[in-house]
Amino acid sequence: MCDALSDDDLTALSQAAQRMTIAAGRVFIEEGDPANYFYNITQGMVRVFKALPDGRRHITGFMGTGQFLGLAISGQCAFSAEAMEEVHLCRFSRSTLNQVFSDFPALERRLLNIAAHELTVAHEQMLLLARKSAVERVSSYLLNQVMRLDACAAGKLPNTMITLKLPISRADLADYLGLTIETVSRSFAQLKRNGLIDFSNAHAVTLMNPQKLEVIANAKG
Amino acid sequence: MCDALSDDDLTALSQAAQRMTIAAGRVFIEEGDPANYFYNITQGMVRVFKALPDGRRHITGFMGTGQFLGLAISGQCAFSAEAMEEVHLCRFSRSTLNQVFSDFPALERRLLNIAAHELTVAHEQMLLLARKSAVERVSSYLLNQVMRLDACAAGKLPNTMITLKLPISRADLADYLGLTIETVSRSFAQLKRNGLIDFSNAHAVTLMNPQKLEVIANAKG
DNA sequence: AAAGGATTTTGACTTAAATCAAGGTCTTCT
DNA sequence: AGAAGACCTTGATTTAAGTCAAAATCCTTT
Numbered sequence: 001m002c003d004a005l006s007d008d009d010l011t012a013l014s015q016a017a018q019r020m021t022i023a024a025g026r027v028f029i030e031e032g033d034p035a036n037y038f039y040n041i042t043q044g045m046v047r048v049f050k051a052l053p054d055g056r057r058h059i060t061g062f063m064g065t066g067q068f069l070g071l072a073i074s075g076q077c078a079f080s081a082e083a084m085e086e087v088h089l090c091r092f093s094r095s096t097l098n099q100v101f102s103d104f105p106a107l108e109r110r111l112l113n114i115a116a117h118e119l120t121v122a123h124e125q126m127l128l129l130a131r132k133s134a135v136e137r138v139s140s141y142l143l144n145q146v147m148r149l150d151a152c153a154a155g156k157l158p159n160t161m162i163t164l165k166l167p168i169s170r171a172d173l174a175d176y177l178g179l180t181i182e183t184v185s186r187s188f189a190q191l192k193r194n195g196l197i198d199f200s201n202a203h204a205v206t207l208m209n210p211q212k213l214e215v216i217a218n219a220k221g
Numbered sequence: 222m223c224d225a226l227s228d229d230d231l232t233a234l235s236q237a238a239q240r241m242t243i244a245a246g247r248v249f250i251e252e253g254d255p256a257n258y259f260y261n262i263t264q265g266m267v268r269v270f271k272a273l274p275d276g277r278r279h280i281t282g283f284m285g286t287g288q289f290l291g292l293a294i295s296g297q298c299a300f301s302a303e304a305m306e307e308v309h310l311c312r313f314s315r316s317t318l319n320q321v322f323s324d325f326p327a328l329e330r331r332l333l334n335i336a337a338h339e340l341t342v343a344h345e346q347m348l349l350l351a352r353k354s355a356v357e358r359v360s361s362y363l364l365n366q367v368m369r370l371d372a373c374a375a376g377k378l379p380n381t382m383i384t385l386k387l388p389i390s391r392a393d394l395a396d397y398l399g400l401t402i403e404t405v406s407r408s409f410a411q412l413k414r415n416g417l418i419d420f421s422n423a424h425a426v427t428l429m430n431p432q433k434l435e436v437i438a439n440a441k442g
Numbered sequence: 443a444a445a446g447g448a449t450t451t452t453g454a455c456t457t458a459a460a461t462c463a464a465g466g467t468c469t470t471c472t
Numbered sequence: 473a474g475a476a477g478a479c480c481t482t483g484a485t486t487t488a489a490g491t492c493a494a495a496a497t498c499c500t501t502t
Contacts, residue, residue, distance in 0.1 A: 050344060050345070050347075050348045052348070052352060052353075052439060053440055053441050053442070054440045056353075058347055058348045058351040058352050060344050060347060071340065074337075074338065074341060101330070105326055105329070108329055108330065108333060112332055112336060115333060119299075119336060119343065122340065122347065123343070124271070124299070126279055126343065127271045129350035129351045130396075131399065132273075133488075133489090134488075134489065170450060171449085175351075178351030178352065179489080180490060181449090181450080182450095182489085182491080183489055184450095185450060185451055186451085186452080186489090188451090189451075189452080202449080219274055219277070220274050354459090390480090391481095401461080403459085403480095404459055407459090407481085407482080410481075410482080422467095422468085423467085423468085423481090
């Protein structure tokens, strides 16, 4: 679950946790609710989002197995979270958690690192949302997906073609990138016309030249 | 400097720190540089931003006296920082900092809370950038400024008119809100036409009805 | 295999914000 | 005080992305 911890810590933690299963499609954290819990996802994918009263929404991110949820501490949940499939998680009450933190400072250290990393990612996403064009946003997304593949551990982009799964619907992608479904689709189409990507079906892209795609994604004209 | 610390901690910290003065306009953290330091601002305002190679940029935030900078830990700085005026700060080398963390866990706890709070703010800003219209963005900014005034500590909006200083140029505001200077100006003009705000000069707004402004800012139609 | 529904793509048109271009206003400096 | 420059506002036009609508593809279920 939390690789920076010793076995002792893990044992203590798992005793403090409460295991739960969430049905696909259920919103199990609701923005504005009192923030009483902290979660670790042990299986499945979760959509984290914020919405405006009129229905417009932004997906902050997608979280999967091993990731932590509910860090935002301020009495109120700052976002909603929805299970994209059946999800298993460990739940900690906030009071328990503070106890565990005191007993095992390594966990706190780890969470600080995670938070710092999430902040970096958030800043990158803000630049994307504030200043990138639709094609640049979609290209950036594709590159980020490549980067999290095992193959390119050290931040090295492959210079051969590479095929990716797109497990996420166009609607989710649009809400994640601050676009509409149609614009996402058209951006893919444009990248394809320009020979940068190819589709075997709507959920499997081949990046024909990841390095060229990076030039587009980051406006390294 | 860091109100969650005991006097002992403070003494230890200040010994580990290196005091510096940065001239107005100087970029003292450069995105991509090795991240060797951690900063605490003791005086003055700083602009934190990320830029694309072609010059487009996004201001992630403005940081002032008492705030921490450089949390993002990953070898590389994830953003640039520029002094908006003469700035005084305390600088800690990363190795020193790790030592201090081990000695004074309270500081680490505090930083985790700060990071969690910054994440919340970042998510809110992403929703703004991804989904809000220009007028909504400008309204949101004005409201956020009101909220950080002493008067509304408990998250309560005043229901009387209230005057704000806008210490930031339209250009900075545009880069912060993901708009252009002209659109910021026009959004202000529209809010003024609709009787929601008034200007005594370009850097002093009066919010005629903060509650109505909030309806606009958060699309509570 | 056909029907039905959801998802994705494509097309025509609209619109909000960007861009280009003047004018104003404010500040600073001689 | 007057000139020069920075900053802000307003106007005209363009454009990228949004909206509305229909077709195409995929997936599930009977």
